[in-house]
Amino acid sequence: MRTLPFFLISLVVGAAVFGAAVGIGNEYAFFAGYVVLQYIVLSTAWNILGGYCGYVNFGTAAFFAMGAYSTVAIYKFIADHDLYRMPMPVLVLIGGAVSAVVGFGMGYLTLRLRGAFFAIATLALAVVLQTLVVNWDYVGGSRGAYIIRPETFPLIGSYIRYLFLIMLLLAIAALTIARLIERSRLGFGFATIRDDELAAEASGVPTLRLKLIATTISGALMGMAGAPYPYYIGYLQPDSTFGLDYAVNSIAMPLIGGTTSWLGPLIGAVLLGSLQQLATVTISSAVNLLIVGCLLVAFVIIAPNGIIGLVHKYIQRKDDDFIGRRHVGLDAPAAPPEPAPSATADNPP
Protein backbone atom coordinates (compact mmCIF):
# COMPACT_ATOMS: atom_id res chain seq x y z
CA MET A 1 0.00 0.00 0.00
CA ARG A 2 1.30 3.43 -0.92
CA THR A 3 1.58 6.22 1.57
CA LEU A 4 -1.34 8.36 0.39
CA PRO A 5 -3.96 5.59 0.58
CA PHE A 6 -2.56 4.61 3.97
CA PHE A 7 -2.86 8.20 5.17
CA LEU A 8 -6.43 8.49 3.89
CA ILE A 9 -7.45 5.19 5.47
CA SER A 10 -5.95 6.23 8.80
CA LEU A 11 -7.86 9.52 8.52
CA VAL A 12 -11.07 7.49 8.13
CA VAL A 13 -10.11 5.30 11.09
CA GLY A 14 -9.29 8.47 13.04
CA ALA A 15 -12.70 9.93 12.18
CA ALA A 16 -14.30 6.71 13.39
CA VAL A 17 -12.34 6.92 16.67
CA PHE A 18 -13.46 10.51 17.14
CA GLY A 19 -17.05 9.56 16.33
CA ALA A 20 -16.90 6.71 18.82
CA ALA A 21 -15.55 9.04 21.51
CA VAL A 22 -18.39 11.47 20.83
CA GLY A 23 -20.81 8.53 20.86
CA ILE A 24 -19.78 7.53 24.37
CA GLY A 25 -21.33 10.79 25.41
CA ASN A 26 -18.99 11.38 28.31
CA GLU A 27 -16.32 14.08 28.21
CA TYR A 28 -14.04 11.84 30.24
CA ALA A 29 -13.62 9.62 27.18
CA PHE A 30 -11.73 12.49 25.59
CA PHE A 31 -9.52 13.02 28.61
CA ALA A 32 -8.60 9.34 28.76
CA GLY A 33 -8.35 8.98 24.98
CA TYR A 34 -6.02 11.96 24.77
CA VAL A 35 -3.47 10.22 26.96
CA VAL A 36 -3.61 7.02 24.91
CA LEU A 37 -3.18 9.00 21.69
CA GLN A 38 -0.31 10.94 23.23
CA TYR A 39 1.40 7.66 23.98
CA ILE A 40 0.87 6.47 20.42
CA VAL A 41 2.82 9.52 19.25
CA LEU A 42 5.51 9.17 21.93
CA SER A 43 6.09 5.45 21.44
CA THR A 44 6.08 5.80 17.65
CA ALA A 45 8.63 8.60 17.97
CA TRP A 46 10.74 6.54 20.37
CA ASN A 47 10.61 3.60 18.02
CA ILE A 48 12.08 5.57 15.11
CA LEU A 49 15.33 5.86 17.05
CA GLY A 50 15.04 2.92 19.45
CA GLY A 51 13.38 0.30 17.28
CA TYR A 52 14.60 1.13 13.80
CA CYS A 53 18.16 2.24 14.67
CA GLY A 54 18.61 0.30 17.91
CA TYR A 55 19.52 3.35 19.97
CA VAL A 56 17.69 3.22 23.32
CA ASN A 57 16.58 6.68 24.36
CA PHE A 58 15.71 7.18 28.04
CA GLY A 59 15.10 10.88 27.52
CA THR A 60 11.57 10.83 26.11
CA ALA A 61 10.38 12.99 28.99
CA ALA A 62 12.95 15.67 28.15
CA PHE A 63 11.78 15.98 24.54
CA PHE A 64 8.15 15.88 25.62
CA ALA A 65 8.79 18.55 28.26
CA MET A 66 10.66 20.76 25.78
CA GLY A 67 7.53 20.80 23.63
CA ALA A 68 5.33 21.51 26.65
CA TYR A 69 7.56 24.26 27.99
CA SER A 70 7.89 25.99 24.66
CA THR A 71 4.08 26.29 24.75
CA VAL A 72 4.27 27.72 28.27
CA ALA A 73 6.94 30.21 27.24
CA ILE A 74 4.86 31.37 24.30
CA TYR A 75 1.76 31.55 26.50
CA LYS A 76 3.57 33.79 28.99
CA PHE A 77 5.04 35.95 26.27
CA ILE A 78 1.64 36.48 24.67
CA ALA A 79 0.04 37.23 28.04
CA ASP A 80 2.79 39.74 28.91
CA HIS A 81 2.63 41.54 25.59
CA ASP A 82 -1.12 41.36 25.15
CA LEU A 83 -0.89 39.67 21.77
CA TYR A 84 -3.32 37.39 19.95
CA ARG A 85 -3.42 33.81 21.16
CA MET A 86 -1.57 31.47 18.88
CA PRO A 87 -3.55 28.62 17.31
CA MET A 88 -2.73 25.18 18.68
CA PRO A 89 -1.31 23.76 15.39
CA VAL A 90 1.28 26.56 15.38
CA LEU A 91 2.21 25.77 18.98
CA VAL A 92 2.58 22.12 18.02
CA LEU A 93 4.93 23.04 15.18
CA ILE A 94 7.00 25.30 17.42
CA GLY A 95 7.21 22.63 20.13
CA GLY A 96 8.27 20.15 17.48
CA ALA A 97 10.93 22.51 16.15
CA VAL A 98 12.38 23.13 19.62
CA SER A 99 12.59 19.41 20.37
CA ALA A 100 13.99 18.73 16.91
CA VAL A 101 16.86 21.08 17.71
CA VAL A 102 17.36 19.36 21.07
CA GLY A 103 17.25 15.99 19.29
CA PHE A 104 19.81 17.09 16.74
CA GLY A 105 22.03 18.42 19.51
CA MET A 106 21.74 15.21 21.49
CA GLY A 107 22.53 13.18 18.40
CA TYR A 108 25.54 15.32 17.64
CA LEU A 109 26.92 15.11 21.18
CA THR A 110 26.41 11.36 21.50
CA LEU A 111 27.46 10.25 18.03
CA ARG A 112 30.24 8.09 19.32
CA LEU A 113 28.24 6.46 22.10
CA ARG A 114 26.48 3.15 21.64
CA GLY A 115 24.40 0.76 23.68
CA ALA A 116 24.16 1.43 27.40
CA PHE A 117 26.41 4.49 27.14
CA PHE A 118 24.02 6.17 24.76
CA ALA A 119 21.07 5.32 27.02
CA ILE A 120 22.80 6.83 30.05
CA ALA A 121 23.70 9.97 28.06
CA THR A 122 20.03 10.48 27.14
CA LEU A 123 19.04 10.04 30.78
CA ALA A 124 21.64 12.65 31.70
CA LEU A 125 20.24 14.99 29.07
CA ALA A 126 16.82 14.75 30.73
CA VAL A 127 18.31 15.63 34.10
CA VAL A 128 20.23 18.60 32.69
CA LEU A 129 17.19 20.00 30.90
CA GLN A 130 15.01 19.52 33.98
CA THR A 131 17.53 21.46 36.07
CA LEU A 132 17.47 24.24 33.48
CA VAL A 133 13.67 24.44 33.53
CA VAL A 134 13.48 24.33 37.33
CA ASN A 135 15.76 27.34 37.45
CA TRP A 136 14.02 29.24 34.67
CA ASP A 137 11.61 31.49 36.47
CA TYR A 138 9.87 32.78 33.35
CA VAL A 139 8.13 29.42 32.81
CA GLY A 140 7.34 29.01 36.48
CA GLY A 141 10.51 27.33 37.70
CA SER A 142 9.90 24.70 40.35
CA ARG A 143 6.56 26.32 41.28
CA GLY A 144 5.07 25.30 37.97
CA ALA A 145 2.97 27.28 35.54
CA TYR A 146 -0.78 27.72 35.18
CA ILE A 147 -2.34 27.69 31.75
CA ILE A 148 -5.95 28.70 31.41
CA ARG A 149 -7.65 26.39 29.01
CA PRO A 150 -10.38 28.02 26.91
CA GLU A 151 -13.84 26.58 27.56
CA THR A 152 -14.82 25.82 24.01
CA PHE A 153 -13.55 25.67 20.49
CA PRO A 154 -15.72 26.76 17.55
CA LEU A 155 -17.52 23.99 15.64
CA ILE A 156 -16.11 21.17 17.78
CA GLY A 157 -17.50 22.00 21.20
CA SER A 158 -15.50 21.62 24.38
CA TYR A 159 -11.80 22.42 24.22
CA ILE A 160 -10.78 18.93 25.31
CA ARG A 161 -12.46 17.59 22.18
CA TYR A 162 -10.29 19.95 20.18
CA LEU A 163 -7.14 18.77 21.98
CA PHE A 164 -8.20 15.17 21.41
CA LEU A 165 -8.60 15.89 17.72
CA ILE A 166 -5.17 17.55 17.52
CA MET A 167 -3.55 14.56 19.19
CA LEU A 168 -5.46 12.20 16.92
CA LEU A 169 -4.09 13.98 13.85
CA LEU A 170 -0.61 13.94 15.36
CA ALA A 171 -0.86 10.21 15.96
CA ILE A 172 -1.92 9.67 12.35
CA ALA A 173 0.93 11.86 11.16
CA ALA A 174 3.46 10.04 13.35
CA LEU A 175 2.31 6.61 12.17
CA THR A 176 2.39 7.72 8.53
CA ILE A 177 5.91 9.08 8.93
CA ALA A 178 7.09 5.92 10.69
CA ARG A 179 5.58 3.74 7.99
CA LEU A 180 7.06 5.90 5.24
CA ILE A 181 10.51 5.62 6.81
CA GLU A 182 10.17 1.87 7.14
CA ARG A 183 9.59 1.38 3.46
CA SER A 184 12.15 3.87 2.22
CA ARG A 185 15.88 3.87 1.73
CA LEU A 186 16.10 5.63 5.08
CA GLY A 187 14.42 2.70 6.84
CA PHE A 188 16.80 0.19 5.29
CA GLY A 189 19.68 2.41 6.38
CA PHE A 190 18.30 2.58 9.94
CA ALA A 191 18.06 -1.21 10.03
CA THR A 192 21.71 -1.57 9.04
CA ILE A 193 22.69 0.79 11.87
CA ARG A 194 20.80 -1.45 14.26
CA ASP A 195 22.46 -4.59 12.92
CA ASP A 196 26.08 -3.62 12.30
CA GLU A 197 27.40 -0.09 11.86
CA LEU A 198 30.76 -1.17 10.48
CA ALA A 199 29.17 -3.28 7.78
CA ALA A 200 26.70 -0.46 7.12
CA GLU A 201 29.54 1.99 6.44
CA ALA A 202 31.22 -0.57 4.20
CA SER A 203 27.96 -0.83 2.27
CA GLY A 204 27.94 2.90 1.67
CA VAL A 205 25.47 3.89 4.40
CA PRO A 206 26.36 7.29 5.92
CA THR A 207 25.65 6.12 9.47
CA LEU A 208 26.41 9.38 11.27
CA ARG A 209 24.06 11.38 9.07
CA LEU A 210 21.29 8.80 9.42
CA LYS A 211 21.64 8.78 13.20
CA LEU A 212 21.24 12.57 13.24
CA ILE A 213 18.15 12.29 11.03
CA ALA A 214 16.70 9.71 13.41
CA THR A 215 17.34 11.70 16.60
CA THR A 216 15.91 14.82 14.96
CA ILE A 217 12.70 13.20 13.67
CA SER A 218 12.20 11.29 16.89
CA GLY A 219 12.77 14.40 19.01
CA ALA A 220 10.48 16.54 16.86
CA LEU A 221 7.57 14.10 17.18
CA MET A 222 8.01 13.90 20.96
CA GLY A 223 8.04 17.69 21.19
CA MET A 224 4.88 17.86 19.11
CA ALA A 225 3.20 15.46 21.49
CA GLY A 226 4.24 17.69 24.39
CA ALA A 227 3.13 21.03 22.96
CA PRO A 228 -0.63 20.72 23.68
CA TYR A 229 -0.01 19.13 27.08
CA PRO A 230 -0.07 22.36 29.18
CA TYR A 231 -3.56 23.06 27.85
CA TYR A 232 -4.61 19.53 28.68
CA ILE A 233 -3.27 19.48 32.23
CA GLY A 234 -3.83 23.15 33.10
CA TYR A 235 -0.96 23.24 35.58
CA LEU A 236 2.49 22.29 34.36
CA GLN A 237 5.07 21.28 36.91
CA PRO A 238 8.65 20.15 36.14
CA ASP A 239 8.67 17.03 38.32
CA SER A 240 5.73 15.43 36.58
CA THR A 241 6.49 16.75 33.10
CA PHE A 242 10.00 15.30 33.24
CA GLY A 243 8.62 12.23 35.02
CA LEU A 244 10.09 8.82 34.40
CA ASP A 245 6.62 7.57 33.37
CA TYR A 246 7.05 8.99 29.90
CA ALA A 247 10.45 7.41 29.40
CA VAL A 248 9.38 4.03 30.76
CA ASN A 249 6.07 3.94 28.92
CA SER A 250 7.49 5.03 25.59
CA ILE A 251 10.05 2.22 25.83
CA ALA A 252 7.66 -0.40 27.18
CA MET A 253 4.95 0.18 24.57
CA PRO A 254 7.08 -0.51 21.46
CA LEU A 255 8.72 -3.46 23.24
CA ILE A 256 5.34 -4.99 24.01
CA GLY A 257 3.96 -4.32 20.54
CA GLY A 258 7.12 -5.07 18.55
CA THR A 259 9.87 -2.68 17.52
CA THR A 260 10.45 -3.56 13.89
CA SER A 261 7.22 -2.16 12.48
CA TRP A 262 5.06 0.96 12.85
CA LEU A 263 2.25 -1.32 14.01
CA GLY A 264 4.15 -2.39 17.14
CA PRO A 265 4.14 0.95 18.99
CA LEU A 266 0.51 1.46 17.97
CA ILE A 267 -0.57 -1.90 19.40
CA GLY A 268 1.57 -1.44 22.51
CA ALA A 269 0.34 2.10 23.17
CA VAL A 270 -3.32 1.24 22.68
CA LEU A 271 -3.01 -1.86 24.84
CA LEU A 272 -0.88 -0.52 27.66
CA GLY A 273 -2.30 3.01 27.50
CA SER A 274 -5.91 1.82 27.74
CA LEU A 275 -5.04 -0.60 30.51
CA GLN A 276 -3.41 2.21 32.46
CA GLN A 277 -6.39 4.50 31.96
CA LEU A 278 -8.67 1.70 33.11
CA ALA A 279 -6.50 1.09 36.17
CA THR A 280 -6.43 4.81 36.97
CA VAL A 281 -10.22 4.95 37.04
CA THR A 282 -10.90 1.63 38.74
CA ILE A 283 -7.96 1.13 41.12
CA SER A 284 -5.49 4.02 41.35
CA SER A 285 -2.97 5.77 39.14
CA ALA A 286 -0.15 4.43 41.30
CA VAL A 287 -0.77 0.93 40.00
CA ASN A 288 0.21 2.00 36.46
CA LEU A 289 3.92 1.42 36.83
CA LEU A 290 3.24 -1.98 38.40
CA ILE A 291 1.24 -2.92 35.32
CA VAL A 292 4.07 -1.79 33.05
CA GLY A 293 6.61 -3.75 35.07
CA CYS A 294 4.60 -6.97 35.11
CA LEU A 295 3.78 -6.76 31.41
CA LEU A 296 7.42 -6.09 30.52
CA VAL A 297 8.63 -9.09 32.48
CA ALA A 298 5.93 -11.24 30.91
CA PHE A 299 6.79 -10.10 27.40
CA VAL A 300 10.53 -10.47 27.81
CA ILE A 301 9.87 -14.11 28.71
CA ILE A 302 7.04 -15.00 26.36
CA ALA A 303 7.55 -12.71 23.37
CA PRO A 304 10.92 -10.95 23.30
CA ASN A 305 10.06 -9.51 19.89
CA GLY A 306 6.69 -8.20 20.98
CA ILE A 307 3.25 -9.10 19.77
CA ILE A 308 4.27 -8.52 16.15
CA GLY A 309 7.23 -10.88 16.61
CA LEU A 310 4.95 -13.51 18.14
CA VAL A 311 2.60 -13.36 15.17
CA HIS A 312 5.50 -13.48 12.70
CA LYS A 313 6.95 -16.52 14.42
CA TYR A 314 3.59 -18.25 14.27
CA ILE A 315 3.23 -17.53 10.56
CA GLN A 316 6.80 -18.60 9.84
CA ARG A 317 6.38 -21.85 11.75
CA LYS A 318 3.38 -22.66 9.59
CA ASP A 319 5.45 -21.87 6.51
CA ASP A 320 8.32 -24.06 7.64
CA ASP A 321 5.95 -26.91 8.47
CA PHE A 322 4.59 -26.66 4.98
CA ILE A 323 8.04 -26.67 3.38
CA GLY A 324 9.12 -29.51 5.65
CA ARG A 325 6.16 -31.67 4.62
CA ARG A 326 6.85 -31.01 0.98
CA HIS A 327 10.49 -32.06 1.26
CA VAL A 328 9.99 -35.14 3.36
CA GLY A 329 6.81 -36.44 1.86
CA LEU A 330 3.75 -37.72 3.61
CA ASP A 331 5.10 -41.14 4.53
CA ALA A 332 8.08 -39.75 6.46
CA PRO A 333 6.72 -37.54 9.26
CA ALA A 334 10.15 -36.69 10.69
CA ALA A 335 11.44 -33.24 9.74
CA PRO A 336 14.80 -33.06 7.93
CA PRO A 337 17.74 -32.16 10.21
CA GLU A 338 18.29 -28.46 10.60
CA PRO A 339 21.36 -27.05 8.84
CA ALA A 340 24.16 -26.20 11.25
CA PRO A 341 23.32 -22.88 12.89
CA SER A 342 25.66 -20.10 11.93
CA ALA A 343 27.74 -17.96 14.23
CA THR A 344 25.20 -15.16 14.20
CA ALA A 345 22.31 -17.40 15.20
CA ASP A 346 23.40 -16.85 18.77
CA ASN A 347 23.11 -13.09 18.46
CA PRO A 348 19.55 -12.24 17.55
CA PRO A 349 19.05 -8.52 16.89
Add this chain to the structure above:
Amino acid sequence: MTGLLEVDKLSKRFGGFVALDGISLSVPAGERLGLIGPNGSGKSTLVNCICGTLRNEEGSVRFDGRPIDGLPAHRRTHIGLARSFQLPRPFVSLSLLDNVRIPLLYTVEARAHHSAQHIDELCHGLLREVGLADKARRLPRDLTQVEMRKLELARAMAAEPKLLIADEAMAGLTHSEIEDILTLLVRLNEQGVTVILIEHIMSAVMSFSRRLVVLVSGRKIADGPPEAVMRDPEVERAYLGQ
Protein backbone atom coordinates in the same frame (compact mmCIF):
# COMPACT_ATOMS: atom_id res chain seq x y z
CA MET B 1 52.37 5.19 -14.04
CA THR B 2 49.66 5.57 -11.46
CA GLY B 3 47.49 2.66 -10.43
CA LEU B 4 43.89 2.47 -9.36
CA LEU B 5 45.03 2.24 -5.75
CA GLU B 6 48.16 3.99 -4.57
CA VAL B 7 49.25 3.45 -1.00
CA ASP B 8 52.17 5.64 -0.06
CA LYS B 9 54.31 5.09 3.08
CA LEU B 10 51.27 4.16 5.15
CA SER B 11 51.88 3.68 8.89
CA LYS B 12 49.50 2.72 11.66
CA ARG B 13 50.26 2.45 15.35
CA PHE B 14 48.14 1.07 18.17
CA GLY B 15 49.72 2.71 21.21
CA GLY B 16 53.34 1.60 21.14
CA PHE B 17 52.70 -1.25 18.75
CA VAL B 18 53.55 -0.54 15.13
CA ALA B 19 50.96 -2.44 13.09
CA LEU B 20 51.96 -1.02 9.71
CA ASP B 21 55.35 0.45 9.00
CA GLY B 22 55.64 2.54 5.87
CA ILE B 23 53.71 0.36 3.46
CA SER B 24 53.77 1.44 -0.18
CA LEU B 25 51.72 -0.38 -2.71
CA SER B 26 50.51 0.35 -6.22
CA VAL B 27 47.65 -1.63 -7.68
CA PRO B 28 46.91 -1.00 -11.37
CA ALA B 29 43.36 -1.41 -12.65
CA GLY B 30 42.44 -4.98 -13.56
CA GLU B 31 45.05 -6.54 -11.27
CA ARG B 32 44.56 -9.78 -9.34
CA LEU B 33 46.67 -9.21 -6.29
CA GLY B 34 47.27 -11.71 -3.53
CA LEU B 35 48.18 -10.34 -0.12
CA ILE B 36 49.67 -12.83 2.30
CA GLY B 37 51.52 -12.80 5.56
CA PRO B 38 51.59 -14.61 8.90
CA ASN B 39 48.91 -13.92 11.51
CA GLY B 40 49.24 -10.45 13.00
CA SER B 41 51.36 -9.18 10.12
CA GLY B 42 48.96 -6.28 9.49
CA LYS B 43 46.96 -7.50 6.50
CA SER B 44 43.57 -6.66 7.96
CA THR B 45 44.87 -3.40 9.41
CA LEU B 46 46.03 -2.42 5.94
CA VAL B 47 42.58 -3.21 4.54
CA ASN B 48 40.94 -1.22 7.34
CA CYS B 49 43.17 1.77 6.60
CA ILE B 50 42.49 1.57 2.88
CA CYS B 51 38.75 1.27 3.44
CA GLY B 52 38.52 3.99 6.06
CA THR B 53 37.51 1.81 9.00
CA LEU B 54 40.73 2.85 10.69
CA ARG B 55 42.61 6.11 10.32
CA ASN B 56 46.27 5.86 9.42
CA GLU B 57 48.60 8.26 11.21
CA GLU B 58 51.10 8.63 8.41
CA GLY B 59 51.20 8.20 4.69
CA SER B 60 48.46 8.61 2.16
CA VAL B 61 46.08 6.54 0.08
CA ARG B 62 45.01 7.57 -3.42
CA PHE B 63 42.17 5.86 -5.20
CA ASP B 64 41.21 6.41 -8.80
CA GLY B 65 43.54 9.39 -9.05
CA ARG B 66 42.40 11.30 -5.96
CA PRO B 67 43.56 11.28 -2.35
CA ILE B 68 41.03 9.67 -0.04
CA ASP B 69 42.70 10.35 3.30
CA GLY B 70 40.16 11.34 5.91
CA LEU B 71 37.24 10.26 3.77
CA PRO B 72 34.68 8.30 5.83
CA ALA B 73 34.24 4.64 4.96
CA HIS B 74 30.86 5.07 3.28
CA ARG B 75 32.26 7.69 0.89
CA ARG B 76 35.02 5.29 -0.11
CA THR B 77 32.45 2.62 -0.87
CA HIS B 78 30.61 5.21 -2.89
CA ILE B 79 33.60 5.95 -5.13
CA GLY B 80 34.15 2.27 -5.86
CA LEU B 81 36.14 0.72 -3.04
CA ALA B 82 34.36 -2.31 -1.61
CA ARG B 83 35.47 -4.91 0.88
CA SER B 84 34.22 -8.08 2.46
CA PHE B 85 34.87 -8.72 6.13
CA GLN B 86 37.09 -11.45 7.49
CA LEU B 87 34.28 -12.65 9.71
CA PRO B 88 31.02 -12.26 7.80
CA ARG B 89 28.99 -9.36 9.15
CA PRO B 90 25.57 -9.72 7.56
CA PHE B 91 22.65 -7.51 8.53
CA VAL B 92 21.00 -10.11 10.72
CA SER B 93 17.48 -8.69 10.72
CA LEU B 94 17.26 -8.29 6.94
CA SER B 95 16.59 -10.97 4.35
CA LEU B 96 19.40 -11.89 1.95
CA LEU B 97 17.63 -9.88 -0.71
CA ASP B 98 17.63 -6.79 1.49
CA ASN B 99 21.22 -7.43 2.57
CA VAL B 100 22.41 -6.91 -0.99
CA ARG B 101 19.79 -4.20 -1.54
CA ILE B 102 21.54 -1.89 0.95
CA PRO B 103 24.69 -1.16 -1.11
CA LEU B 104 22.54 -0.89 -4.21
CA LEU B 105 20.30 1.70 -2.58
CA TYR B 106 23.14 3.69 -1.06
CA THR B 107 25.73 3.62 -3.82
CA VAL B 108 24.37 2.52 -7.19
CA GLU B 109 21.00 4.19 -6.72
CA ALA B 110 22.69 7.33 -5.46
CA ARG B 111 24.88 7.54 -8.59
CA ALA B 112 22.00 7.20 -11.02
CA HIS B 113 18.32 6.73 -10.41
CA HIS B 114 16.88 3.28 -10.94
CA SER B 115 13.32 2.08 -10.61
CA ALA B 116 12.50 -0.04 -7.58
CA GLN B 117 11.81 -2.91 -9.94
CA HIS B 118 15.23 -2.61 -11.54
CA ILE B 119 16.91 -2.61 -8.12
CA ASP B 120 14.91 -5.72 -7.26
CA GLU B 121 16.17 -7.44 -10.40
CA LEU B 122 19.75 -6.47 -9.61
CA CYS B 123 19.38 -7.95 -6.11
CA HIS B 124 18.08 -11.23 -7.47
CA GLY B 125 20.82 -11.23 -10.10
CA LEU B 126 23.54 -10.82 -7.48
CA LEU B 127 22.17 -13.62 -5.34
CA ARG B 128 21.91 -15.83 -8.43
CA GLU B 129 25.52 -15.12 -9.23
CA VAL B 130 26.70 -16.41 -5.85
CA GLY B 131 24.22 -19.28 -5.86
CA LEU B 132 21.91 -18.04 -3.15
CA ALA B 133 18.91 -17.24 -5.30
CA ASP B 134 16.66 -19.84 -3.69
CA LYS B 135 17.27 -18.37 -0.23
CA ALA B 136 16.54 -14.77 -1.18
CA ARG B 137 13.80 -14.37 1.42
CA ARG B 138 15.69 -16.14 4.19
CA LEU B 139 17.48 -14.45 7.04
CA PRO B 140 21.28 -14.71 7.36
CA ARG B 141 20.92 -16.99 10.40
CA ASP B 142 19.56 -19.72 8.11
CA LEU B 143 22.82 -19.80 6.13
CA THR B 144 25.79 -22.11 6.43
CA GLN B 145 29.27 -20.68 6.82
CA VAL B 146 30.12 -20.89 3.12
CA GLU B 147 26.80 -19.32 2.18
CA MET B 148 27.47 -16.53 4.66
CA ARG B 149 30.78 -15.81 2.91
CA LYS B 150 29.07 -15.82 -0.44
CA LEU B 151 26.56 -13.34 0.90
CA GLU B 152 29.41 -11.19 2.15
CA LEU B 153 30.91 -11.20 -1.35
CA ALA B 154 27.56 -10.52 -2.98
CA ARG B 155 27.08 -7.50 -0.74
CA ALA B 156 30.54 -6.19 -1.62
CA MET B 157 29.82 -6.77 -5.31
CA ALA B 158 26.47 -4.99 -5.04
CA ALA B 159 28.19 -1.64 -4.61
CA GLU B 160 29.53 -2.09 -8.17
CA PRO B 161 33.11 -1.52 -7.04
CA LYS B 162 36.18 -0.77 -9.11
CA LEU B 163 38.29 -2.45 -6.47
CA LEU B 164 37.15 -5.36 -4.33
CA ILE B 165 39.13 -6.41 -1.28
CA ALA B 166 38.26 -9.92 -0.16
CA ASP B 167 39.55 -10.36 3.38
CA GLU B 168 40.01 -14.08 4.02
CA ALA B 169 36.88 -15.03 2.17
CA MET B 170 37.79 -18.71 2.20
CA ALA B 171 39.03 -19.50 5.70
CA GLY B 172 37.58 -22.76 6.94
CA LEU B 173 36.00 -23.80 3.68
CA THR B 174 36.37 -27.11 1.84
CA HIS B 175 38.21 -27.48 -1.49
CA SER B 176 35.10 -27.39 -3.64
CA GLU B 177 33.78 -24.39 -1.72
CA ILE B 178 37.08 -22.59 -2.24
CA GLU B 179 36.80 -23.38 -5.95
CA ASP B 180 33.31 -21.82 -5.97
CA ILE B 181 34.52 -18.57 -4.49
CA LEU B 182 37.68 -18.45 -6.64
CA THR B 183 35.60 -18.89 -9.77
CA LEU B 184 33.40 -16.08 -8.62
CA LEU B 185 36.34 -13.75 -7.99
CA VAL B 186 37.98 -14.59 -11.32
CA ARG B 187 34.72 -13.94 -13.16
CA LEU B 188 34.41 -10.62 -11.37
CA ASN B 189 37.96 -9.75 -12.35
CA GLU B 190 37.23 -10.60 -15.96
CA GLN B 191 34.36 -8.13 -15.81
CA GLY B 192 36.92 -5.44 -15.04
CA VAL B 193 36.96 -5.34 -11.25
CA THR B 194 40.38 -5.13 -9.63
CA VAL B 195 40.62 -7.71 -6.85
CA ILE B 196 42.85 -7.87 -3.81
CA LEU B 197 42.68 -11.29 -2.19
CA ILE B 198 43.87 -11.73 1.36
CA GLU B 199 44.26 -15.38 2.15
CA HIS B 200 46.10 -18.00 4.15
CA ILE B 201 45.26 -20.88 1.85
CA MET B 202 48.28 -20.89 -0.42
CA SER B 203 46.85 -23.05 -3.19
CA ALA B 204 44.01 -20.57 -3.59
CA VAL B 205 46.31 -17.56 -3.52
CA MET B 206 48.74 -19.11 -6.00
CA SER B 207 46.04 -20.08 -8.48
CA PHE B 208 44.30 -16.72 -8.25
CA SER B 209 47.02 -14.09 -8.01
CA ARG B 210 49.00 -12.62 -10.84
CA ARG B 211 51.04 -10.73 -8.33
CA LEU B 212 51.84 -11.45 -4.72
CA VAL B 213 52.61 -9.08 -1.86
CA VAL B 214 53.93 -10.38 1.46
CA LEU B 215 53.57 -8.53 4.73
CA VAL B 216 55.56 -9.50 7.79
CA SER B 217 55.16 -7.61 11.08
CA GLY B 218 53.83 -4.51 9.41
CA ARG B 219 56.43 -4.32 6.64
CA LYS B 220 56.22 -5.30 3.02
CA ILE B 221 59.02 -7.78 2.38
CA ALA B 222 58.18 -8.96 -1.11
CA ASP B 223 56.16 -7.84 -4.10
CA GLY B 224 56.16 -9.48 -7.51
CA PRO B 225 55.10 -12.49 -9.59
CA PRO B 226 53.85 -15.28 -7.26
CA GLU B 227 56.48 -17.89 -8.18
CA ALA B 228 59.35 -15.47 -7.71
CA VAL B 229 57.98 -14.22 -4.42
CA MET B 230 57.58 -17.75 -3.06
CA ARG B 231 61.25 -18.47 -3.86
CA ASP B 232 62.35 -15.33 -2.06
CA PRO B 233 64.58 -16.38 0.86
CA GLU B 234 63.12 -13.71 3.11
CA VAL B 235 59.60 -15.01 2.54
CA GLU B 236 60.72 -18.53 3.20
CA ARG B 237 62.31 -17.41 6.42
CA ALA B 238 59.12 -15.63 7.51
CA TYR B 239 56.98 -18.67 6.88
CA LEU B 240 59.27 -21.55 7.73
CA GLY B 241 61.66 -20.01 10.20
CA GLN B 242 65.42 -20.21 9.93
